[in-house]
Amino acid sequence: MKEIFEILEQNARATPEQISTMVDKPVSAVKKIIKQAEKDGTILKYKAIINWPKLEKEDIWALIEVRVTPQRGVGFDAIAERIYQFPEVYSAYLVSGTYDLSILVRGKNMQEISSFVAEKLAPLEQVQSSVTHFLLKRYKEYGETFHLPKETNRRLPITP
């Protein structure tokens, strides 16, 4: 079953028919597993990884380290939820180390991100401090590299 998800993780457009052949299971069984996974949230969504710089329309991204005060009873979860519900927040993680939350923020320009930090994030009562790192270049995301040529043909056309 895990194999089906591994295939979909690599290629969300793999059809149940293709997957069925690859894992040697009936199409109906594969369809059922996928349907169930979509229902119970094992599969959250099907998305494309876009190489935005290629379109020269790149948004501004920033990685923000946030130090927060955990709250009795709910730990970091309540403040994390306060933060990640902002649509500017693309991803959010609780991390170990010198800060607590690591969030990735997306904005149309630098102004948008700085006002998010100044007006939304920093004023929150539990937020002690934040450090903003603007993304300069993307090398690899979700296991995919952006800058290596995709399929370079290094092999001879025929070998024994």
Added chain:
Amino acid sequence: MLNTKSPATEARDNLISQKVATLPPSGIRKFFDLLSSVEDVISLSIGEPDFVTPWHIREAGIYSLEKGYTMYTSNSGMPELRQELASYLELHYGVSYHPEHEILITTGSSEGLDLVLRAIINPGDEVIIPNPCYVAYPADIILAGGVPIIVPTNEETNFVIRATDIEARITKQTKAILIGYPANPTGAVMSKKEADAIADLAKKHDLLVISDEIYARLVYGVEHICFPSLPGMKKRTILISGFSKSHAMTGWRIGYVAADHRFIQALTKIHQYTMLCAPTMTQMAAIEALRNGENDVEKMVQEYNRRRRFMVKRLNEIGLPCFEPKGAFFAFPSIKATRMNSEDFAEKLLLEEKVAVVPGLAFGPCGEGFVRCCYATSLPNIEEALRRMDRFVRKSRLRSE
């Protein structure tokens, strides 16, 4: 104007040895030239992994250069590598070799095969091989002064050489049986029962078995039978293998031979006069492959398996029946229904649909009627290639009606 002479003239003039002048060129070579002239081809004719060597292995190679490991190693190969190999063979196949006396590191398994044949063959000795088989087997036997004795295999025997067929060809001159399973070009694997029968035969007739197990790690749903691990066979088996297929390291040229010390001693003698040692950088990378490469192997095997199932199913659907290959990364479908011979099929398919497969005839007379399709290429490539082959087969059926 030396190069304008025909092979026969050259042989007569004694410029080129008769053995080499009369050696037929590889059937693959012929196809290579044609292939190079066509653009945008989807190639199913490549016999090597499409994966690049895993990064940590490449990094180990780079590190060795950085640190200046640029000198010769011991003739037999770096002691650490031989030690790792001994543990690896013990762990995977339960066969134990002494790292000092029973393992030789070679420049690819191809060198290993050449060394073995040169070390054991006296002029006129016969070596029994299956057919179809890897292109180098008969050629290397001839170059070593031996005589290749062909045992036909076919769909009926699942392309595995049978002990009874071998026995029928044993003569006073028979020296060894050379087998390679999982097999190139067919993808066939040998079962325990079939291997046992050959082992019994080797004991009965006091023959050597040379077992080329370069594809050992690429098996799907079956266990690889490591020939020297069969009872009583370690002392009469010479095991040849390498890292090319298991760890996607073809261009590094690194392999090994494991056998009784008498053989390794003889092989090392030739090796030290001809190759000295395998490249140092490559040996360092191989150590890393053995120490930390198991996950890579498993991942690649899983990926090959998905493609294999896909390709075999599609080949059968489009009317090119294909027995189930359980090893290596080849499918070997029959093209007899198209009423073309394998060379015509491959040539027409290339010119009309820009898909390259290798004619079965390149692997010996028993390969006629089949083509080799390699699934070590991306799934979208396989899909598109099979779509084109489907169209080609349907067209040719119309033409022949």
